[in-house]
């Protein structure tokens with residue numbers, strides 16, 4: 001039985017390695033090629049490679065530091081600010 005279904009490419013992509021058409025959300029092709037999928041959820045942490053928990057705890061300990069903290073990080077970098085916050089928290 002022949003399906004008169006129109007072949008749609010919407011929501012699908014073609015593997016550059018083997019030419020196979022896969023679903024748009026497929027992360028890895030059957031041939032093993034890995035598609036690069038843009039995700040926005042991963043970039044929540046911002047420019048800090050530091051543990052934000054660590055900073056937050058320090059901020060909680062010294063509430064006065066909380067407000068200018070973001071600006072300080074922007075200006076001096078997390079490393080300097082964290083060191084200073086640790087010094088203040090002692």
Ligand SMILES: [Zn+2]
Nearest residue numbers: 015018029031
């Ligand atoms: Zn492939």
